[in-house]
Amino acid sequence: MGAEITPVDPQRFDRSSPSAVLRLDGHPQPVIDWRTCPSAPLAWIPLRELLLGLVHTPALLLPLAAALGLALAWWWQLPRVGTAALALLLPLALSAIYSPAATTLLSSWLESQLPLASLPGPGAPVVVLLGRGDAIAAATSTAAAAQLRRDPSLSAYVSGDARSTAERLVQLGVAPSRIAGDSCARTTWENATLTAAWLGQHHPGAPVLLITDPWQLPRAARAFARQGLQVQPLAAEPQLSAPERNRLALRETAGTLLYRLQGRM
Structure with a gap:
């Protein structure tokens, strides 16, 4: 997953043939044709993993959602009751994404995207x-x-x-x-x-x-x-x-x- 926008060069393959392994009778033993590539990490992957780690960690995401609620309440100049409600309800609503029901719904939606x-x-x-x-x-x-x-x-x-x-x-x-x-x-x-x-x-x-x-x-x-x-x-x-x-x-x-x-x- 992630913003996979880097063009792919098929020449990244190391095309060297797999080394042969000899059997006891002197004939080559079949080996897996495996390709490796020079290490070339994509620069945006650490950022992607950081953001995903945040989303996947309720202990970090939900307090941030509460802080966002407080900031929005201040920006909209809500009364104290509205500020407290927004700071409470926003993380509460967001926490629903970690529920079994959310897993089922998202999984069903993904399945619907499967091509014939x-x-x-x-x-x-x-x-x-x-x-x-x-x-x-x-x-x-x-x-x-x-x-x-x-x-x-x-x-x-x-x-x-x-x-x-x-x-x-x-x-x-x-x-x-x-x-x-x-x-x-x-x-x-x-x-x-x-x-x-x-x-x-x-x-x-x-x-x-x-x-x-x-x-x-x-x-x-x-x-x-x-x-x-x-x-x-x-x-x-x-x-x-x-x-x-x-x-x-x-x-x-x-x-x-x-x-x-x-x-x-």
Whole structure:
């Protein structure tokens, strides 16, 4: 999420071939085709995380809302009763965003933004997983491995995550030769653009079976579709606590609205 306005250069990929590992019989052992990039953090990401941290911390946000209420009351020259009411009601109303009901409503709205799945293309789809941290990676890699074991013609691409996610696919029974990925993408938009660049080289015209958590999936699916890709979205439900689910619902609601303003959906 965030103001992802930095143009993406597909040349950021380190295109060096993966080093071969020899088996005991002297033949090359299949390895994961993994790409890394030079460290190039986006300057606005720390600010984004600071603002999100504020929104996700009621102990900080609600006193600020009360202070804002007092400032507005002073500006509008309200009487004492109006000042007290505004300073009390503003944080009280804002606190509703942390409720289970808010999580449900925001999650339902995000689900409504999910585009219809593209009609199956002529070739086998490439299973694409998006980097979202360990808890979500556990769910997406499990869902991806099930698809890959079911259809041996499929291959997988892990976008913007740690190599350990690709290695987990191997642990779940997927051959390393069927897996590629990168740790280069820093945003959802870069997930889409860098994956599209890789697909253009290795699987031109292939549809994408896009797997991520239910909250990111609508925004990600539309970002991938903006690259001219045929997208078949698949949600993987991670094991998260209620506060973690609320955090993702808030974060992705803001990200989806921002992508709408940027014309990326």
